[in-house]
Amino acid sequence: MYEQFKARAVGVGAEVHRVGTCSDAVEFILSFLKQEGIAETPGSYAVWAKGSFLEAVDRGALAGVPGLGFEVTRERAAQAKVGISDMSFAVADTGSLVQDQAAPDQRLASALTGIHIALVPSGNIVADKTALFTRINPKSSRYIAFITGPSRTADIERVLTIGVHGPERLIILFVDELGGEQR
Amino acid sequence: MKQEFKASINRALNDANLTGALGKFSEAYKVNRTKAYEGIDFEELRGRIAEAKSAAACHLDEVAETFRKNAEALGAKVFRTRDPEEVKQYILKVARENGVKNVVKSKSMATEEIHLNQALLQDGISVAETDLGEWIIQLAGQTPSHMVMPAIHMTKEEVADIFSKEVNERLDTDIPRLVKVARNELRPKFLEADMGISGGNIAVAETGSIVLVTNEGNARLVTTLPRIHVALIGVEKLVEKFETVVPILDALPRSATAQLLTSYVSIITGPTRNDDGSEKELHIILMDNQRTEMAKDPKFKQALQCIRCGSCLNVCPIFRLVGGHVFGKVYTGGIGTILTAWFDELKKSEEIQGLCIQCGNCTQVCPGKLDIPEMIMEIRRRLVLEKGQPLVQKAIFSVVNNRKLFHGMLRAASVAGKPFTSGKFIRHLPLFLSELTDGRSLPAIAEKPFRDLYAGIEQPKGKEKAVFYAGCLIDFAYPETGVALVKLLNKAGIEVIFPEEQTCCGAPALYSGAYEVAAQNAADNITALLEQDAQYVVSACPTCTVALAHDFAKTLEAVGRTEWLDKARQLAEKTVDLATLVKRLVDQGRLSFQEGADLGKITYHDSCHLKRTLKVSEQPRELLQQAGYQVEEMFECDMCCGMGGSYSMKLPEISAPILKRKLKNIKDTGAPLVAMDCPGCVLQISGGFDQDGAPVRVKHTAELLAERLKD
Ligand code: SF4
Numbered sequence: 058m059y060e061q062f063k064a065r066a067v068g069v070g071a072e073v074h075r076v077g078t079c080s081d082a083v084e085f086i087l088s089f090l091k092q093e094g095i096a097e098t099p100g101s102y103a104v105w106a107k108g109s110f111l112e113a114v115d116r117g118a119l120a121g122v123p124g125l126g127f128e129v130t131r132e133r134a135a136q137a138k139v140g141i142s143d144m145s146f147a148v149a150d151t152g153s154l155v156q157d158q159a160a161p162d163q164r165l166a167s168a169l170t171g172i173h174i175a176l177v178p179s180g181n182i183v184a185d186k187t188a189l190f191t192r193i194n195p196k197s198s199r200y201i202a203f204i205t206g207p208s209r210t211a212d213i214e215r216v217l218t219i220g221v222h223g224p225e226r227l228i229i230l231f232v233d234e235l236g237g238e239q240r
Numbered sequence: 241m242k243q244e245f246k247a248s249i250n251r252a253l254n255d256a257n258l259t260g261a262l263g264k265f266s267e268a269y270k271v272n273r274t275k276a277y278e279g280i281d282f283e284e285l286r287g288r289i290a291e292a293k294s295a296a297a298c299h300l301d302e303v304a305e306t307f308r309k310n311a312e313a314l315g316a317k318v319f320r321t322r323d324p325e326e327v328k329q330y331i332l333k334v335a336r337e338n339g340v341k342n343v344v345k346s347k348s349m350a351t352e353e354i355h356l357n358q359a360l361l362q363d364g365i366s367v368a369e370t371d372l373g374e375w376i377i378q379l380a381g382q383t384p385s386h387m388v389m390p391a392i393h394m395t396k397e398e399v400a401d402i403f404s405k406e407v408n409e410r411l412d413t414d415i416p417r418l419v420k421v422a423r424n425e426l427r428p429k430f431l432e433a434d435m436g437i438s439g440g441n442i443a444v445a446e447t448g449s450i451v452l453v454t455n456e457g458n459a460r461l462v463t464t465l466p467r468i469h470v471a472l473i474g475v476e477k478l479v480e481k482f483e484t485v486v487p488i489l490d491a492l493p494r495s496a497t498a499q500l501l502t503s504y505v506s507i508i509t510g511p512t513r514n515d516d517g518s519e520k521e522l523h524i525i526l527m528d529n530q531r532t533e534m535a536k537d538p539k540f541k542q543a544l545q546c547i548r549c550g551s552c553l554n555v556c557p558i559f560r561l562v563g564g565h566v567f568g569k570v571y572t573g574g575i576g577t578i579l580t581a582w583f584d585e586l587k588k589s590e591e592i593q594g595l596c597i598q599c600g601n602c603t604q605v606c607p608g609k610l611d612i613p614e615m616i617m618e619i620r621r622r623l624v625l626e627k628g629q630p631l632v633q634k635a636i637f638s639v640v641n642n643r644k645l646f647h648g649m650l651r652a653a654s655v656a657g658k659p660f661t662s663g664k665f666i667r668h669l670p671l672f673l674s675e676l677t678d679g680r681s682l683p684a685i686a687e688k689p690f691r692d693l694y695a696g697i698e699q700p701k702g703k704e705k706a707v708f709y710a711g712c713l714i715d716f717a718y719p720e721t722g723v724a725l726v727k728l729l730n731k732a733g734i735e736v737i738f739p740e741e742q743t744c745c746g747a748p749a750l751y752s753g754a755y756e757v758a759a760q761n762a763a764d765n766i767t768a769l770l771e772q773d774a775q776y777v778v779s780a781c782p783t784c785t786v787a788l789a790h791d792f793a794k795t796l797e798a799v800g801r802t803e804w805l806d807k808a809r810q811l812a813e814k815t816v817d818l819a820t821l822v823k824r825l826v827d828q829g830r831l832s833f834q835e836g837a838d839l840g841k842i843t844y845h846d847s848c849h850l851k852r853t854l855k856v857s858e859q860p861r862e863l864l865q866q867a868g869y870q871v872e873e874m875f876e877c878d879m880c881c882g883m884g885g886s887y888s889m890k891l892p893e894i895s896a897p898i899l900k901r902k903l904k905n906i907k908d909t910g911a912p913l914v915a916m917d918c919p920g921c922v923l924q925i926s927g928g929f930d931q932d933g934a935p936v937r938v939k940h941t942a943e944l945l946a947e948r949l950k951d
């Protein structure tokens with residue numbers, strides 16, 4: 058299902074990567090932040106929304122990275138180039154990511170930023186919406202968000218254009234070590 | 241038709257940008273939509289959607305109440321109202337109580353329906369549309385022309401002009417750059433706004449959830465950044481079960497924009513926290529505005545199955561020519577005509593209902609299984625009931641209802657050797673008498689109608705008999721088609737009977753909403769055609785076949801002449817179109833064609849009623865191949881030719897460009913011959929080639945087949 062997911066997600070303009078361990082993921086992200094020139098200046102921040110990934114890793118390696126913050130306020134997110142957040146599920150047949158984003162910082166990090174990096178447990182790829190709907194429940198999740206590729210529009214002369222109000226890049230990072238089944 | 245309306249049509253037709261862009265879009269849409277639905281059983285999918293939505297529409301009040309209870313239990317405030325005025329008052333009240341100064345909106349047709357922006361602005365509240373297309377038309381001071389792509393009628397040059405004014409800087413027409421401008425301009429508005437207003441694509445009663453489907457990401461910001469979220473939702477968006485979200489999400493993006501899924505889908509169930517830790521105020525307004533009345537009307541209840549995907553516009557031959565604005569200011573296209581008639585008033589649809597050519601394209605793609613042409617016919621019927629028929633039309637139809645007079649006039653036209661031009665109402669007779677020959681010549685009335693030729697045909701007497709229903713066009717303009725039909729059936733040992741008393745099938749009256757007239761035609765024909773004992777009633781005109789097989793019963797029922805229904809059904813059961821019957825005879829080995837012939841290339845035009853109502857498209861192609869032709873498919877082979885019965889008389893300016901496209905598609909195949917199974921299409925297309933000058937022969941399939949029978 059990973060291959061199907063990847064093909065679909067890439068088809069709608071997402072970038073898909075996969076690593077084994079959480080520390081591989083941290084390494085990936087740190088080098089990405091560096092490459093993007095993340096710094097302590099407005100417009101160049103990175104924000105990282107709290108979630109199961111941050112709980113699972115040793116945050117020592119993440120301390121003191123210039124420009125990277127874990128308090129996701131609207132001011133900070135609006136001036137962030139990169140937003141990092143967990144996404145719980147990947148849906149193979151449409152290349153979509155899904156998460157309960159009831160916590161507003163999850164949305165700020167994935168909606169106001171220019172680049173969204175989504176961390177997904179490799180074990181949580183489901184076949185389709187029908188399979189997904191056995192795993193999500195609106196009774197306990199107040200804001201279920203589906204994200205499929207970057208923000209797009211075709212409102213001017215029906216020309217597909219990326220990055221209107223949301224991120225113009227979506228980078229999906231599957232992490233094997235996160236396993237699956239958890240939310 | 242009023243001058244003003246005709247003028248708006250002409251403006252649209254002369255807008256090369258508009259017709260060019262829409263034309264290209266609709267061609268690309270068809271391909272992309274097909275691709276998006278690959279591997280999906282569309283009929284099964286839309287069956288599920290229609291069923292779930294129809295179930296909700298059956299007890300709208302109950303479902304809305306369940307939604308209210310469930311959403312309120314979670315902390316949302318739900319306001320239900322029938323009255324659009326109350327919607328505005330409610331939103332203004334919430335705004336005043338909370339000191340709201342700035343509103344950001346994501347796309348919502350319901351807010352357009354009630355002209356919410358005006359009300360907010362009048363109250364001194366600033367409103368920013370944030371969907372790019374909506375923002376463009378807000379800045380331009382226009383209205384949406386398409387429910388999914390509101391600014392589809394505008395060019396990048398126009399957008400660049402509008403944006404340049406907004407940012408006080410000369411912008412060029414680079415689209416990604418223009419999109420960036422919108423992002424940068426709207427971002428501060430999102431961050432400042434104290435109220436976000438959204439629509440809702442689905443409202444789920446059992447969970448109190450609302451579902452928002454977008455691509456740009458604006459709905460996520462509208463529902464996240466401002467401390468108050470107001471969702472305005474028409475009650476037709478209600479479904480009972482959460483599981484129904486799946487089929488709707490399967491269909492909506494595929495049908496709307498040919499995507500497997502939009503970039504963002506948000507399922508919001510009760511209020512969430514704001515980023516400052518406070519609880520968001522979530523107001524959900526369930527608006528009725530005539531929808532309950534619609535649900536109670538057996539003819540229009542199906543309209544509540546609409547999921548507002550806009551695909552009916554994308555495949556409509558009329559919409560792609562004239563765009564949305566000709567239809568009105570809020571909902572456009574065929575579905576817009578229906579919604580306008582209800583949400584506004586019936587009278588408002590008086591002119592625009594005439595735009596539908598009844599081709600049925602939309603019925604093939606609608607994920608809610610709406611029969612738009614049928615509902616538009618019902619609007620026509622009600623308009624005639626309410627306002628009476630126009631005088632001229634009444635005069636014509638009184639002639640059509642008197643077979644002897646009607647046929648006498650047709651003969652007189654033939655004797656005169658040219659189409660009638662004297663007498664005012666004669667000119668407007670359906671189909672063949674008109675001064676409107678722009679881009680198309682009209683057929684001369686045959687010297688001898690089929691009814692006269694018939695007497696001279698020697699037939700083998702047999703046990704098996706078929707009653708032939710000719711219809712006006714074959715009888716009086718193309719008797720040779722009738723002769724070919726007799727030849728084909730005789731060859732298979734079937735004797736053809738032609739009851740003299742048969743008359744017009746009533747389609748012209750029916751499609752004009754004159755049901756009483758059509759019902760009388762139906763009754764006269766039923767009597768004439770059932771009088772003879774025969775196995776089949778056969779016709780070589782799909783419009784007539786549809787009348788006999790489907791419309792007679794419906795029409796008679798609609799006018800309350802229920803004593804005819806049994807007979808109408810008897811007739812319907814016996815009725816068969818010629819292509820289907822001939823194919824059956826060939827398959828049974830009762831008819832065969834000369835062998836070894838290579839007759840070269842031919843192309844085939846699918847007639848609307850044959851393909852989409854009678855579902856016949858393979859039979860004529862296979863027969864032509866068996867007769868020795870090599871069928872070369874044309875582009876958009878099943879797109880309407882623009883005839884539409886009297887449509888080409890009422891709206892020749894729309895009919896002509898549709899015909900032109902058809903001629904081009906035929907010529908592009910390089911085939912010297914085009915076949916079709918409808919005399920109306922023969923009239924339109926051969927008339928078109930007569931003026932176009934291209935050496936393409938136009939023939940009814942029956943004639944081509946009769947030529948190739950084995951001796
Ligand atoms: S029937 Fe044809 S003309 Fe009428 S609304 Fe549907 S697609 Fe348009």
Ligand code: SF4
Nearest residue numbers: 546547549550552606
């Ligand atoms: S009528 Fe059907 S095709 Fe048209 S917008 Fe509604 S659901 Fe879509």
